[in-house]
Amino acid sequence: MSVNLGLPRVAAGLPQRPVSAGSGLMDRFGRTATDLRISLTDKCNLRCTYCMPAEGLDWLAKDQVLSDEEIVRLVRIGVDRLGIRELRLTGGEPLVRAGLTGIIAAIRRNHPGLPVSLTTNGLGLDKKAQALKDAGLSRINVSMDSLHPETFARLTRRPFLDRVLRGIEEADRVGLGLVKINAVLMRGINDHEAPALLDWAVRRGFELRFIEQMPLDADHGWTRENMVTAAEIRALLEAGGFDLAPDPRRRDGAPAERWQVRRSGGGSVVGTVGIIASVTEPFCADCRRTRITAEGRVRSCLFSHEETDLRGLLRGGATDEQVAGRWREAMWAKPKAHGMDHTGLGDADYVQPERTMSAIGG
Ligand SMILES: Nc1nc2c(ncn2[C@@H]2O[C@H](COP(=O)(O)OP(=O)(O)OP(=O)(O)O)[C@@H](O)[C@H]2O)c(=O)[nH]1
Numbered sequence: 001m002s003v004n005l006g007l008p009r010v011a012a013g014l015p016q017r018p019v020s021a022g023s024g025l026m027d028r029f030g031r032t033a034t035d036l037r038i039s040l041t042d043k044c045n046l047r048c049t050y051c052m053p054a055e056g057l058d059w060l061a062k063d064q065v066l067s068d069e070e071i072v073r074l075v076r077i078g079v080d081r082l083g084i085r086e087l088r089l090t091g092g093e094p095l096v097r098a099g100l101t102g103i104i105a106a107i108r109r110n111h112p113g114l115p116v117s118l119t120t121n122g123l124g125l126d127k128k129a130q131a132l133k134d135a136g137l138s139r140i141n142v143s144m145d146s147l148h149p150e151t152f153a154r155l156t157r158r159p160f161l162d163r164v165l166r167g168i169e170e171a172d173r174v175g176l177g178l179v180k181i182n183a184v185l186m187r188g189i190n191d192h193e194a195p196a197l198l199d200w201a202v203r204r205g206f207e208l209r210f211i212e213q214m215p216l217d218a219d220h221g222w223t224r225e226n227m228v229t230a231a232e233i234r235a236l237l238e239a240g241g242f243d244l245a246p247d248p249r250r251r252d253g254a255p256a257e258r259w260q261v262r263r264s265g266g267g268s269v270v271g272t273v274g275i276i277a278s279v280t281e282p283f284c285a286d287c288r289r290t291r292i293t294a295e296g297r298v299r300s301c302l303f304s305h306e307e308t309d310l311r312g313l314l315r316g317g318a319t320d321e322q323v324a325g326r327w328r329e330a331m332w333a334k335p336k337a338h339g340m341d342h343t344g345l346g347d348a349d350y351v352q353p354e355r356t357m358s359a360i361g362g
Pocket residue numbers: 088090117119141180182211254255256276278287289302362
């Protein structure tokens with residue numbers, strides 16, 4: 001992986017951004033990023049098999065990670081100068097970050113109307129949900145792949161399902177809804193649970209999303225043949241007692257394609273299910289995301305092989321406009337799709353990034 005530390009792009013052999021690209025985060029393919037995802041930490045208290053190795057990773061030292069003030073400043077630069085309209089805090093596990101509520105409160109003070117959401121594994125959420133709501137968090141997504149304690153423990157390598165369920169209920173109770181639930185389906189492990197997960201979610205009023213497994217795991221265990229595809233997920237749900245119809249709402253660049261859910265045999269819509277089909281039905285042509293890693297590097301694509309450092313600028317006395325300028329250049333070089341010039345996760349020319357999903361900020 002290469003890290004761009006600020007050489008002029010021509011000298012570094014990278015595409016140069018024309019002035020006509022404007023002040024926002026436009027890339028060479030005409031897409032403009034308005035959705036910022038910041039990783040608050042690379043650490044996590046679960047070890048999901050599709051993400052982390054059993055032994056964990058070498059965590060970043062504290063001074064390598066962006067400080068609370070640096071995060072708040074980057075969000076301000078993003079919103080005020082670069083056209084960011086939506087923020088998601090992620091990780092690693094964002095709830096393990098000390099100072100999380102303070103970060104959210106400061107962002108909320110600066111940007112009263114900005115949608116600020118959090119993606120979490122839910123551990124400890126039962127204790128923190130009210131404080132997050134009070135600090136100004138808009139919404140929450142919780143990852144939970146199984147309703148069976150043994151299967152949950154097999155997937156996450158930790159026996160904490162009951163704690164996650166308590167966190168989800170508390171988030172809903174304090175008004176952090178619409179709560180969305182993210183589930184990765186793994187063949188032969190939890191794929192048979194798809195209808196039961198949807199039944200639980202619609203009864204509880206949550207929006208479930210199934211995520212196709214992507215090749216971003218530390219163990220390099222992903223194979224195209226073994227992953228559960230979106231088409232299979234729809235078939236599993238239809239065989240399991242549900243009818244799906246396309247949701248008429250605009251997708252608006254969202255990773256999830258939404259479906260209206262009815263119980264088989266007709267009747268009214270009982271809920272919505274999303275399917276995030278990054279592998280078999282990619283949505284790169286309408287990508288609106290820019291990412292900042294926990295150590296302050298821009299990743300223009302989830303699958304990028306190049307990162308652009310902003311932390312050095314932040315700590316070196318750069319002005320807001322200098323930081324914004326480097327961020328714009330990084331996004332100009334965003335790959336067309338899947339870190340390449342075409343879609344094709346798992347194709348012969350696909351090279352898995354060195355970072356795992358947890359270290360990118362999923
Ligand atoms: N390939 C790809 N997958 C993404 C991208 N952004 C999100 N995802 C996938 O979507 C999953 C769910 O993302 P969330 O963090 O819940 O965010 P979201 O779906 O944008 O959230 P909402 O706005 O609440 O619907 C992630 O874990 C990824 O697997 C992206 O830019 N590219």
